[in-house]
Amino acid sequence: MLHIELDVFSGRPNPYWKLTAREERELIDRLKASPAALRPVSDVESRLGYRGMVVHADRAGQERLTRAGLPPVFRLRESTGLNVSDVTERWLLHTPGAQQILTPEVSGESARTIGSPSALQDSGSSGLDAALAACATWSSTWADLNTFWNGARRPSNNCYNFASSLATNTFAQPGRGTGQIFTSLTIGAVKDATFRDGYTAGCNDDRFVDYVCIWPGTDYHFYHRIADFWGSLRRWAHKPGSTPATNVDNSGQPITDPITCNRGPYTWDGAPYIYARVNPRATIN
Structure with missing residues (x-):
């Protein structure tokens, strides 16, 4: 079969x-x-x-x-x-x-x-607010993340694992680790599930920034803010499903801002910045 x-x-x-x-x-x-x-x-x-x-x-x-x-x-x-x-x-x-x-x-x-490339989309920056810029926005550099995620861990960890900086090897789902998974594929439901897992809506010194968007009624996706190789620049990266982690969008452009990058069918967001602890206290699963 x-x-x-x-x-x-x-x-x-x-x-x-x-x-x-x-x-x-x-x-x-x-x-x-x-x-x-x-x-x-x-x-x-x-x-x-x-x-x-x-x-x-x-x-x-x-x-x-x-x-x-x-x-x-x-x-x-x-x-x-x-x-x-x-x-x-x-x-x-x-x-x-x-x-x-x-x-x-x-x-x-x-x-x-199938058979045709996606339309290109500008990957310029929309500008980040002061609270976002002030947050401790990475737990590692891109070089470290690339080495950690793109080997044996790649097939069994998804975008939520990557955004949470926690490899559970279970294709983690928001809310599953704390007993109540998201109930619908909306920004509100997915964000609420991440809050149950230990994320918050506000930034402080021990958190990094993630961004969540929705393929309406179909799927969710997370972006994770990182540092470059030298730790001097804040960039964004993501891990689409079981594919390798990367810092480029669907147009092959470096992701300077997830709001304006080419996100393919993940078109819906709505004030989506969320904040996770550098050392997660809740179980992501």
Whole structure:
């Protein structure tokens, strides 16, 4: 049996669906005809929104893939750029299993991204207020964070782990560690869940700054304020889902301000700065 993972979320686990026997045969035939579409699972961009599809197989499925000369698990994408395997990915996106699992928002965003680059957006600064500028806004430098997050911890920690500077290896969800996860995908609900985990709405000397935004009704995403290599400049970084942590946005530009950077489908914010302790006292899980 083959399962398709749509690599699309940042905070929540990605959606999966299984293929029918007929769909499995068709997918294998398509991939044998176009092996350039196959990439290692780790060969992925750190960007928000659609990042390709990952094919997973149980033991019987792995045997069928092996007999066809295909790897047991792989990513469908031409490269880590935006030239994706258009025809096969569009076909998978419209299989009945996908249509049952994916919301119109997720399916539409993925279809828009497949085969064409996202529109570019300016990554200029909107200006930070005095309270934000005065806060202790990093727990480490970018060089340290990059080394810490982009090795073995990368697949099992998400944007909330990264923003909290706490690797739980559980794909942490706001509020889960303190017994009440967020109840809806709104800024208010996600922020309230982080407050239960020990975040606050105000800044003081022992806190760093995070920024939360929403893909309306679909997912959430966190940005984390850091220092550069020398500790002299305040910048922003993020970790889209299980992808590597990065300090660039969906346009490949350095993130000087999460309000104005290219956030892909995560379009909604609303006074989203929140503050976490340098040494978290509550359990993030």
